[in-house]
Amino acid sequence: MNYLIRLVSVCLLLLISACDKNDLEPxxxxxxxxxQYKDCTGVGPQKCLWVKMEDNPTWTLHYSGIEGFAYEEGFEYTLTVKRERVENPPMDGSSIRYILVKVVEKTKK
Structure with a gap:
């Protein structure tokens, strides 16, 4: 009986530790x-922001918007944004939401 309780306890601990809570943390x-915007294709042809994130050194297309950010072509921006997971994203939508925290720099190009 004692062996069974220990075995169940170990299994429960393994299951709990396997759950990664950090992937939902903003x-x-x-x-x-x-x-400038870049041409891209999502559901159809559209214009996407061309972005570089601090954790990725290459420029990439950004299909979803940035909540609270009013983009103006001709300016390069450095932004602080909050990146958070969307729990139940739509089938054709992003599973990550970006929210503007601060415009750090806006430079005319």
């Missing part, structure tokens, strides 16, 4: 936004 990151 984080604040720095993002650079280029001075």
């Amino acid at each position: 984080e604040t990151i720095t993002m650079r936004v280029a001075e």
